[in-house]
Amino acid sequence: MSDQLSNAQPQFLTVGEGEAAREIAMLVRPAQVGNGAPALVWLSGYRSDMSGTKAVELDGLAAELGLASIRLDYSGHGLSGGSFGDGTISRWLEEALAVIRHVAPERVILVGSSMGGWIALRLAQELARQGGPKLAGPKLAGMVLIAPAPDFTSELIEPNLKAKELKSLAERGYFEERSQYSPEPNIYTRALIEDGRENRVLDGIIETGCPVHILQGMKDPDVPHAHAMKLVEHLPADDVVLTFIRDGDHRLSRPGDIALLLSAVKGIIRSSTNRQMPA
Numbered sequence: 001m002s003d004q005l006s007n008a009q010p011q012f013l014t015v016g017e018g019e020a021a022r023e024i025a026m027l028v029r030p031a032q033v034g035n036g037a038p039a040l041v042w043l044s045g046y047r048s049d050m051s052g053t054k055a056v057e058l059d060g061l062a063a064e065l066g067l068a069s070i071r072l073d074y075s076g077h078g079l080s081g082g083s084f085g086d087g088t089i090s091r092w093l094e095e096a097l098a099v100i101r102h103v104a105p106e107r108v109i110l111v112g113s114s115m116g117g118w119i120a121l122r123l124a125q126e127l128a129r130q131g132g133p134k135l136a137g138p139k140l141a142g143m144v145l146i147a148p149a150p151d152f153t154s155e156l157i158e159p160n161l162k163a164k165e166l167k168s169l170a171e172r173g174y175f176e177e178r179s180q181y182s183p184e185p186n187i188y189t190r191a192l193i194e195d196g197r198e199n200r201v202l203d204g205i206i207e208t209g210c211p212v213h214i215l216q217g218m219k220d221p222d223v224p225h226a227h228a229m230k231l232v233e234h235l236p237a238d239d240v241v242l243t244f245i246r247d248g249d250h251r252l253s254r255p256g257d258i259a260l261l262l263s264a265v266k267g268i269i270r271s272s273t274n275r276q277m278p279a
Contacts, residue, residue, distance in 0.1 A: 008059075010079055015098045022075040022082030024095045025050075028103055029059060032066030038141040038272055039068035039105035040265065043096060043123075045114030045149070047179075047186065049078030053253045054146065054261060058111055061262050065269070070108075072099045085174070085187065088195035089115075089153075093122050100137060107141040109268050111261075114223065114250065117148025121201045124208040142268030143212045146261060147250050148231060149223045153196030156223065157188060169193070180221070181251075202234055211239040211271050213264040215257075217248025239271075 010025045027050055031039065040062050042055045049055075050071035062069035074092040075082030096119055100108065112120035120143055127137040149156070161169075168175035169190050176185040212235060216228040225244060232242050243264070248257060 013099055013102050015075075015095050022095075023080060024072055024075065024099060025079035026070065026072040026099050026103075027059070028071075029062055029067075029069035031068035035066045035068075036106075037065070037067050037269055038107035038109045039070055039103070039138075041096075041100060041108045041110050042069070042071040043110060043112035043116030043119045044074065044077065045116050047077065047084075047182065048113065048116075049073045051078065054113060054258065057258050057262065058265065061265060067269075068103075068105055070099065070103050070105070072096060085189055086191075087189075088192050089118065089122065089199040090195050093119055093126070093199070096123060097126055097137070105138050107139045107272065109142045109144065109265065109272070110140065111144045111146070111265060112148065113146040113252075114149045115152065117145035118150040118152065118199070118201065120145060121148075121150055121206055121208070122199055124210075125201070125206070128207070128209065140208060140210045141272035142210045143208055144261065144264045144268060145212065145214045145231075146252055147216055147220055147223050148214060148228065150231060151196065151200050151202045152223070153188070153193045154200060155202065155227065158193060202230060204234070205236065206231075206234045206238075208235065208238050211241075211268055213241045213243070213268060215243050215245065215248075215252060215260055215264060217245045217250060217252055217257075219247055220250040222250040241267075 008027050010027055012023045014021055015024050042058050050073050055071055059069045073080040074095055076084030076087045110120040124140055165175040174187050174189040176187050179186045214228050216225050218225045232240055
């Protein structure tokens with residue numbers, strides 16, 4: 001199966017027009033003929049891409065079960081074009097929505113990691129809100145969120161900004177902080193923070209209309225586990241499972257963490273299949 005995964009060739013989709021146009025890379029695995037289960041859609045975190053451990057393992061599960069799989073790199077990430085500094089939640093959401101509509105599966109399970117969890121929740125809202133034949137999207141069959149970071153700009157970054165960072169935002173339009181995961185610093189722009197306020201989901205009830213399984217490490221240095229509990233409070237109408245991993249970090253990429261992720265996805269697949277069967 002590793003050869004099958006490594007030989008996948010990226011496709012590119014142009015999103016946006018004029019100066020805003022950028023080439024978005026995607027890896028699409030077609031479903032086996034006759035397999036009507038939902039497609040798995042991977043949504044990466046901030047500065048992560050579709051070649052990470054969890055993304056590849058999810059695609060491996062799709063190959064094993066004969067499911068369709070969709071992965072993409074946001075602009076400024078991985079193989080995609082565009083500048084990272086131009087990135088905002090709205091921009092990356094537009095790209096994810098464009099890729100899903102381009103591939104056009106009937107049903108999807110969104111699997112979002114960290115910021116990808118925020119993108120997943122916004123996708124659910126957009127797919128529910130935008131009707132009509134031209135804007136119609138797939139039906140959302142379920143969602144698995146790994147250390148989800150909805151509203152992280154306003155909830156986790158803005159309240160903790162120091163005077164030096166505020167000055168850098170005002171004068172340079174961005175500030176930098178050391179990354180635990182890369183030699184390159186994290187860059188947070190004023191545009192990202194301001195756009196984040198426009199994409200808040202923790203300011204009211206979130207109606208996904210599907211089962212949601214959240215995996216959260218309790219030793220996550222980036223997204224405190226209280227943030228996952230707050231998210232659950234905003235999902236009262238949905239079938240929500242919250243799994244705490246006592247010694248889990250933010251990445252949740254250890255073999256045991258991956259096993260929990262794949263188990264959660266399989267559970268959503270089973271529940272979606274049961275709901276499709278006649279009573």
